Every structure is written in structure tokens, then in C-alpha cells.
Amino acid sequence: xxxxxxxxxxxxxxxxxxxxxxxxxxxILAHLDDTDPQKLNQFLNLFNSNNCKVVFNATPFAQxxxxxxxxxxQIVQTQHALTAVDYHVIPGSQTVIFNVxxxxxxxxxxxxxxxxxxxxxxxxxxxQHQKHRPANRPLWxxxxxxxxxxxxxxxxxxxxxxxxxLAFNYNMIYKPDDSLITVN
Amino acid sequence: MSGYHNVNSINALAQQQSQQNRVKVGVRNWQNATVQDLxxxxxxxxxxxxxxxxxxxxxxTGFVQSRADADALMKWNGIRFAGNNLKFEILDDANGATxxxxxxxxxxxxxxxxxxxxxLDLGNLxxxxxxxxxxxxxxxxxxxxxxxxxxxxxxxxxxxVVESVNLSxxxxxxxxxxxxxxxxxxxxxxLCLANNQISRFRTLEVWKNKFKDLRELLMTNNPITNDKLxxxxxxRLFPKLVILDNVVVRDEQKLNxxxxxxxxLQQFFFESNDLGSSSTDxxxxxxxCWDSDRTQLLPLYTPQSQFSISxxxxxxxxxxxxxxxxxxxxYYLSLSRNVxxxxxEKSIQQRLSVGPEPILNSFKxxxxxxxxxxxxxDEYCMEVLSFPQIxxxxxxxxxxxxxxxxxxxxxxxxxxxxxxxxxxxHGHNTSNNRLSKKSFDRTWVIVPTGAGVIVASDLMTIRPYxxxxxxxxxxxxxxxxxIASSTSLTGSGGSPVPPPVAGSTxxxxxxxxxxxxxxxxxxxxxxxxxxxxxxxxxDVQSNLNPIQLELLNKLHLQTKLNAEFTYxxxxxxxWTYDVAMEGFQRSVNNLPREAFIx
Numbered sequence: 020x021x022x023x024x025x026x027x028x029x030x031x032x033x034x035x036x037x038x039x040x041x042x043x044x045x046x047i048l049a050h051l052d053d054t055d056p057q058k059l060n061q062f063l064n065l066f067n068s069n070n071c072k073v074v075f076n077a078t079p080f081a082q083x084x085x086x087x088x089x090x091x092x093q094i095v096q097t098q099h100a101l102t103a104v105d106y107h108v109i110p111g112s113q114t115v116i117f118n119v120x121x122x123x124x125x126x127x128x129x130x131x132x133x134x135x136x137x138x139x140x141x142x143x144x145x146x147q148h149q150k151h152r153p154a155n156r157p158l159w160x161x162x163x164x165x166x167x168x169x170x171x172x173x174x175x176x177x178x179x180x181x182x183x184x185l186a187f188n189y190n191m192i193y194k195p196d197d198s199l200i201t202v203n
Numbered sequence: 204m205s206g207y208h209n210v211n212s213i214n215a216l217a218q219q220q221s222q223q224n225r226v227k228v229g230v231r232n233w234q235n236a237t238v239q240d241l242x243x244x245x246x247x248x249x250x251x252x253x254x255x256x257x258x259x260x261x262x263x264t265g266f267v268q269s270r271a272d273a274d275a276l277m278k279w280n281g282i283r284f285a286g287n288n289l290k291f292e293i294l295d296d297a298n299g300a301t302x303x304x305x306x307x308x309x310x311x312x313x314x315x316x317x318x319x320x321x322x323l324d325l326g327n328l329x330x331x332x333x334x335x336x337x338x339x340x341x342x343x344x345x346x347x348x349x350x351x352x353x354x355x356x357x358x359x360x361x362x363x364v365v366e367s368v369n370l371s372x373x374x375x376x377x378x379x380x381x382x383x384x385x386x387x388x389x390x391x392x393x394l395c396l397a398n399n400q401i402s403r404f405r406t407l408e409v410w411k412n413k414f415k416d417l418r419e420l421l422m423t424n425n426p427i428t429n430d431k432l433x434x435x436x437x438x439r440l441f442p443k444l445v446i447l448d449n450v451v452v453r454d455e456q457k458l459n460x461x462x463x464x465x466x467x468l469q470q471f472f473f474e475s476n477d478l479g480s481s482s483t484d485x486x487x488x489x490x491x492c493w494d495s496d497r498t499q500l501l502p503l504y505t506p507q508s509q510f511s512i513s514x515x516x517x518x519x520x521x522x523x524x525x526x527x528x529x530x531x532x533x534y535y536l537s538l539s540r541n542v543x544x545x546x547x548e549k550s551i552q553q554r555l556s557v558g559p560e561p562i563l564n565s566f567k568x569x570x571x572x573x574x575x576x577x578x579x580x581d582e583y584c585m586e587v588l589s590f591p592q593i594x595x596x597x598x599x600x601x602x603x604x605x606x607x608x609x610x611x612x613x614x615x616x617x618x619x620x621x622x623x624x625x626x627x628x629h630g631h632n633t634s635n636n637r638l639s640k641k642s643f644d645r646t647w648v649i650v651p652t653g654a655g656v657i658v659a660s661d662l663m664t665i666r667p668y669x670x671x672x673x674x675x676x677x678x679x680x681x682x683x684x685x686i687a688s689s690t691s692l693t694g695s696g697g698s699p700v701p702p703p704v705a706g707s708t709x710x711x712x713x714x715x716x717x718x719x720x721x722x723x724x725x726x727x728x729x730x731x732x733x734x735x736x737x738x739x740x741x742d743v744q745s746n747l748n749p750i751q752l753e754l755l756n757k758l759h760l761q762t763k764l765n766a767e768f769t770y771x772x773x774x775x776x777x778w779t780y781d782v783a784m785e786g787f788q789r790s791v792n793n794l795p796r797e798a799f800i801x
Binding site (some may be wrong): 059075078082089100103109111112116118122131136138140161166179190191192193194196197200203 | 463515585588672
């Protein structure tokens, strides 16, 4: 009949599948928003180590660690908000395709994920300044729109999340005029 | 220097100026009808009102509201009326003393503008001999009133590309008189306010979150610079300030890495080159059928294929260009399978369509649409990844469509739909079903078969319309998007060939997609199909109306002149075909070789 499958779509565990799907996507977004470099490895564990495609704003990354390094070192703190999730289990392939939409905003305080900013200050003034500053509170800018597609192994639904992500396609779809962050 | 008198004269000036905004225009070649017929025809077709029409010889003259209206009217040159092609002209709109003042200020702006350094020098205005002579800047109060006027004039002059502004030596006590600078030049990079009397931070607060690109600020010789918070306040107000009073205050490299993404937005990604052409073919054909007759898509779906839509009703921020702040999702909500919003597991299962029949039903429950892949390719973005687990690939397309008609089927009346009585008990109205533009993200999982392809999975997000993140401002965009080229016309010189129905061949071939009606146009807009050799710069083309484009095309094909010369010929002949052809025949022997298509 068709090359991609003989299996039926099982509704047996349909009940909590959507919940797992949504939780899984939320988990990924939370990882993206994390500023702690120590937790990077946990994020890495979600991706298939041998064979994972990563595309960010229509630019492919040859290796996943390169993408995560870029995300950690060259992008300021983010905050993602999930707005839509849908998924299809592709019969016979043991994979699930996700279509996700979310919003993301960036810390526009001028500090990177490590809390360092670009000011060149005469030492004394800076020390004094830092003492009175609330501890690295981000100044969120305006939301950008994001469309995210994921290919994930079906064993996700039996709560096995180790190396399940096979493809990750993250693209910005709209951008506000009033953000300090430039994407083009 | 009678200062108090000037305030009144400026009010009068402002009034006269609004009167003076109207522009005198003339219309030629109208003689076969009455003036009233002409006016009715024009207001009906161009939507531009001409007032005070009088006949002056062969001309009808009158006034339009503004320069913009006049310019818009010029684009209608050559429109047919009563058997003739009308010709419009802008007549002298600079008469009277007040427009002389505008002229004077304009001249002043250009005198103070240095195109090379992109700098507008508005320093020491009250000492400018011309302005003093006119009594315009004789006191601080009049000066601050004239500044907004100057800014308004400056913003209407596209030739003034300003990166730096000098406002030194203007006796400014605060910036309240010059705040409009931020509206006129929001992208300003350098600003000099030296030698003024600015003393308080408060007054600068109006510029907070403005001037996002301000790199250098000079405030020397202002009392404010003695404040011990001066430096940190300036850093706070201007987030991208690098140099303050000739001292480096921020590490520019670090600043750039903080405020820009390391990866620039691209419009297309294809995992391999052959995926590029076959997937553009697929998407083009698919959307053509989607727009014209969705039943033709049915052969692409097998009994195991799945389709669902998901409504992302979250509102884009109002600062997203062209964003629809009042979207309506009435036709989609009952089908939406957005599992982060729909809580009922039963609905989630019902809203997944599996197999050709249910999928076609869903298709018919969605509004009829028109996509603009051909005529506005820049507004679509696509990624294609291989999908080894099924020996296929994944195409994701982001873009927009117009809703043209309500759905063929009413999803709400389906027996499987949610119960109507409960759902629409309160506050249901028809404005939820308004047709409008929508943005979308659509992902197809494609499996090539011997004969063509099948769609294993088809996931679509519907969201409020916004302009796209990857769209760059017009002056930067490059008109060579792959989507356009993959379907552009082939053949050179001859008459415009009808667009071939693409997709009959290609690596993944989509024979099942052949529309039953071979005459189905790929490009259904009223914009005339231009000959492939007539390549107009996009900014020129966007300023022309369909009639003009058609005329250009006709002239181009008749004369074999290249695009530039065709345009010149059309313009010189007032967009009249006969005049143009006459002119061409007169001068054809004197034209250089490079004037023709090579």
C-alpha cells in the first residue's frame, strides 16, 4: 500500500500522549531559556547523538554541540512562551513529527547570559554601581514569533527521553520593530 | 527683531501651510467628455479627489489634497478615458509667499546637509543670516516652534539620508523643542548637543527607548555633564551608546554580540540542491491546487495519511510591522488541534483527519484561499530536511494567504462537531467569520513513490497576519528568490508565453498533481505578465500601475528596446503608446546598440 508503514495508529494510550507531547515541548523550551551552563549536558542528552539535524533560522548546524555553544555564549537570556503544539505519529517509522509555535523575548538589559555587560567603566564607579544593583534582573524586550518543527522518536510516549530528538528546525517568523536585538 | 510678532506669524504660517499642502495638477486628453464626467471617472478609478476644476486651454486644472495624492495620480498616466489616454501633470505648486518660506527652509536644509558625511548641521541656527533675515529664528520660542516644521520637511525628503545631527550652540535649556528629532531620524547614529544649557536628566527622558542606534553623543559644555550620575544615566538612556563626549564607554564588539543574533535569518534552507527544486515545485503545485480545487490534492493522501490544523491565536505585539491586531479565527477554531489549548482528549482525537475522505472534508471546511508564492516570493520562507526513517523528506513553508471565500462545508454543522447549542449560547456573532489575510506555517512529510509522491503527514498552523521576520526593507531586498526563478518564464524576446504548468517532471515528479484544467493560471493576479527580458528594478516596478506595466511590456516587445530604454521612451511620451511608437520610429536610427535587448 505505502512504503512507510503497515502499523495502525494506536489510540490505546492516546489519553496521555497529548499531555506528554506538550510537556516534552515545554521541557525543550525551558532548556533553551536556561542560563546555567552546567545544565547544558542535560539538554544535549535529549538529542540523538549520532544523527541529529539542527536548523536555526534556515541555517544548518553540522554538529549539535556547536549549536548549543552558540546558544549559550552568543545569545542573551531568552524566555519562550508556548502558543501552539500539534503532532502526528508517522506510522511504521517509529517517529513523531511536531509542529510547534511559540513566542520568544530576549533580555535587553545589555548583559549576556553570564551577567556581563559591555560598559567600559572606570573601576571605582562600577564597583559602587554593582553593589546597589538588583541581582541581574533581565529586562525583557518585545516578543518575537517562532515556528519549531521536531522529529522525535516514538518511544517518547513511553517516557523515554534519552536521545529522542532526530531533527530540530527553529525559525523566527515575525519580529517587532522596537526590539534592540537585531536578527538580520 | 520684533520677537513677539513672530509667534503670530508662525501660527498664520502653519494655517497657510496646510492650505498650501494642496497641489495643483493638470489633465490632458480629456476633450471627448465633459469636465464633470472626467471628475467622476477619476474619483471612481483613482480614488483621488480633484477640487476646483477649471478648463485652461487643452488642460483641466484643479487641486489635490497633498503632494502624495499628486504623486499617486501621476501613476495613473495613460489610463483610458473617452477614447483617449489621459495625461496628468503636476503644475507649479510653489506660488505665494508661504510656500516661499517652505522653499526657503528646504533650501536651508539642503545647504546644511552634507551627503558625503550624511550629516545634517543644525548648529547655531539663530546666527544663520538667511533665517535671521526672515525673522524665523530670532527668539528661542520661535526657534523651538520652527524646529518641528524643519523636521517635518526633512522627513519628507528621501534624499536626506541622515546619520549625524549637530545641534550645538542653540541655547537649548532642554530638548523639548527638538524631541521630534527622534521621530524624524530614529536610526540616528551620532548626535552633538554641545554648547547648550541642558542641565537636567528629566528632559532627556523623552528620548528613552528612542535612538536605538545612537553610537556617539557629544554634550560637552552643558551643565548636566557635571552631575555624578551623568555617565550612568546616559548609558541607561541610550542602550547602544559607545562614545560619550569623546570617551569610549562601551566595548563595541561586546555590545554587538549582545544585541545581535550570531546567525542571520535566511529565507531558504535545502539539505541538498535537488531537494530545492523538487520541493519548490511541490509547494507551488500544491498551493495552486489548494487555492483552486482542493479535490485535486486527494490522490496525494493514502488511507494512513494525516492532516490537522492548529490555531495559534496568540496576538503578535503591535510593534510587529503590519500585524493584524484583530484577527478572526471563526472558521478554524472548531478544527483546531492545538493540544496546548484544547483540553478535551476526545476533541484532540476527532480533529485529526486520517485518510483521503476525512482529509478532504477538513480541506473543504477551511476558507478558500489565495497564496502569493509567485508574485510575492519574498514573503515566503522554506526549509527542507531529509527524513531517512521513511526515505522521504520534510518541507516546511512559512508565509501568508488571503481568504477569498467562506468554506465549502460548514464544519460546525458536521454531526461530529461540538454541540452547537452549548457552544454558541452567548456572544456569538458573525464578525468571528470575517475573511482576512492570515499567516501560516505548514509542514508536509513527503514520501516519494515510483510514480510521484504521497503526503504522509500535513500539519498546518494558522496565526494572525504579520509581516515576516525574514523580509528586509525594500531597498535591501534582492529580487532573486528561488521560488520565483523555479517557476519563471523561459524563452526570450518573443511574446509572453503562457506560464507552463510546472511539476510534470522533476526528481520527485508530481504527475498526480496535474490540474485537470491546463489553462489554470499560475499567476492569478491582475498584474500583467512581463516578458522575461523586461527586467525592471523592483523599486521602479512597484511604483507603476498595471496599465503602465502593460504599456511597458507592449513597447518592449514591439521595439526590442531594453528595460531602461523602454522605460525612458514610455516616460518621455507621457505613457501613450502611439506617441511612444512614433518617437521610437523617429529616433530608431540614432539609438545606440546597447539600447536594445542584447
